[in-house]
Amino acid sequence: MVISAMRVHHEQIEVRTKGKGTYEITDAIQEKIDKCKIDNGTVTIFVQHTSCSLTMMENAAPAARRDLETFFERLVPEDADYEHDDEGPDDSTSHIRMVLTQSSETVPIADGKMQLGTWQGIFLFEHRRAAHRRRISLTIIGE
Amino acid sequence: MVISAMRVHHEQIEVRTKGKGTYEITDAIQEKIDKCKIDNGTVTIFVQHTSCSLTMMENAAPAARRDLETFFERLVPEDADYEHDDEGPDDSTSHIRMVLTQSSETVPIADGKMQLGTWQGIFLFEHRRAAHRRRISLTIIGE
Amino acid sequence: MVISAMRVHHEQIEVRTKGKGTYEITDAIQEKIDKCKIDNGTVTIFVQHTSCSLTMMENAAPAARRDLETFFERLVPEDADYEHDDEGPDDSTSHIRMVLTQSSETVPIADGKMQLGTWQGIFLFEHRRAAHRRRISLTIIGE
Numbered sequence: 001m002v003i004s005a006m007r008v009h010h011e012q013i014e015v016r017t018k019g020k021g022t023y024e025i026t027d028a029i030q031e032k033i034d035k036c037k038i039d040n041g042t043v044t045i046f047v048q049h050t051s052c053s054l055t056m057m058e059n060a061a062p063a064a065r066r067d068l069e070t071f072f073e074r075l076v077p078e079d080a081d082y083e084h085d086d087e088g089p090d091d092s093t094s095h096i097r098m099v100l101t102q103s104s105e106t107v108p109i110a111d112g113k114m115q116l117g118t119w120q121g122i123f124l125f126e127h128r129r130a131a132h133r134r135r136i137s138l139t140i141i142g143e
Numbered sequence: 144m145v146i147s148a149m150r151v152h153h154e155q156i157e158v159r160t161k162g163k164g165t166y167e168i169t170d171a172i173q174e175k176i177d178k179c180k181i182d183n184g185t186v187t188i189f190v191q192h193t194s195c196s197l198t199m200m201e202n203a204a205p206a207a208r209r210d211l212e213t214f215f216e217r218l219v220p221e222d223a224d225y226e227h228d229d230e231g232p233d234d235s236t237s238h239i240r241m242v243l244t245q246s247s248e249t250v251p252i253a254d255g256k257m258q259l260g261t262w263q264g265i266f267l268f269e270h271r272r273a274a275h276r277r278r279i280s281l282t283i284i285g286e
Numbered sequence: 287m288v289i290s291a292m293r294v295h296h297e298q299i300e301v302r303t304k305g306k307g308t309y310e311i312t313d314a315i316q317e318k319i320d321k322c323k324i325d326n327g328t329v330t331i332f333v334q335h336t337s338c339s340l341t342m343m344e345n346a347a348p349a350a351r352r353d354l355e356t357f358f359e360r361l362v363p364e365d366a367d368y369e370h371d372d373e374g375p376d377d378s379t380s381h382i383r384m385v386l387t388q389s390s391e392t393v394p395i396a397d398g399k400m401q402l403g404t405w406q407g408i409f410l411f412e413h414r415r416a417a418h419r420r421r422i423s424l425t426i427i428g429e
Contacts, residue, residue: 007286042427049263092210096210102389120335137258139185191402227352238343239357247391282328
């Protein structure tokens with residue numbers, strides 16, 4: 001008889017953003033995985049907002065991230081003609097940038113570690129000009 | 144000895160679309176989760192098509208969704224020069240819009256409820272002009 | 287007493303790319319699922335790189351994939367003004383195209399088979415000009 005040791009563990013992290021940009025959360029996620037003692041499985045990272053998002057990104061060169069941010073400023077410009085601007089010129093642009101990136105990512109865990117490539121970092125992508133507290137939910141499933 | 148109560152449950156929902164646009168499926172997904180009595184885990188939502196997709200979106204302001212739809216009409220216009228147009232001018236545009244959005248999302252479940260943020264809704268994003276029946280697969284994993 | 291048969295199984299596939307383009311990996315993924323004897327659950331596909339990505343795509347018409355590739359050449363052109371070009375003109379474009387597509391996808395498995403729609407294929411999307419060996423991690427969770 002095989003007894004399954006599979007279980008589910010929920011965690012939450014909070015990121016205080018200071019306006020538009022990318023904020024690395026890789027280490028904060030790994031710390032929560034370390035704590036729950038699941039060696040083998042997956043972590044699902046889920047952003048509970050519609051005006052910021054998740055993205056994997058090159059974690060070594062800040063210039064690569066600046067290029068990414070500049071690209072999104074051009075692709076989804078604030079000065080276009082949006083119908084929805086209750087919360088300012090970054091309102092519809094925030095939602096559209098969220099749609100073009102990710103709300104959830106699922107990453108494999110083996111030997112207790114996220115199986116990221118050498119240059120892969122996980123980032124919160126803030127699309128609002130103002131500072132915000134952002135909640136990110138982690139669900140770790142495994143054994 | 145710990146006995147795992149983990150299990151897998153599959154469900155399917157069908158959405159009848161009436162042409163291009165976003166169709167909310169949040170409640171339909173939650174109803175299937177209620178039925179399967181998994182309190183703690185994740186639901187993976189998967190669209191089984193290549194000319195519609197999934198997106199998280201602001202669920203309160205219809206104007207925000209109209210801005211999103213207008214943005215995609217401009218970003219991936221029907222009147223560009225596509226090689227693949229067997230099924231009409233919305234053929235390649237549908238596939239490209241699908242690629243730029245999501246085919247799968249994984250959302251945490253705690254206390255039997257999807258852990259969505261206040262303004263987060265889950266939408267089927269139809270990219271075809273004609274009415275379609277769309278199949279969305281749900282896989283609920285948890286205990 | 288119900289004994290859970292849930293387990294986690296990791297696999298890896300390698301793709302040798304020959305420059306920019308889409309490379310189908312659907313069958314390679316299904317072969318790994320066949321081998322691990324999990325009939326019911328999900329497979330999470332995860333690309334361990336920041337200059338290539340994953341995409342679902344129409345699997346029958348090569349013209350649809352050529353339109354997709356042309357679209358990305360125009361949306362994220364190599365000849366724009368990027369700050370990060372240590373590895374050539376395809377450096378920042380690769381990362382941005384990765385961000386606009388997927389690093390992870392989770393696909394349901396029932397009766398041992400991925401529950402894909404008729405026209406859905408899973409592709410590695412290579413954004414680099416040069417040939418590369420790409421590692422894709424698979425995590426199969428189920429019973």
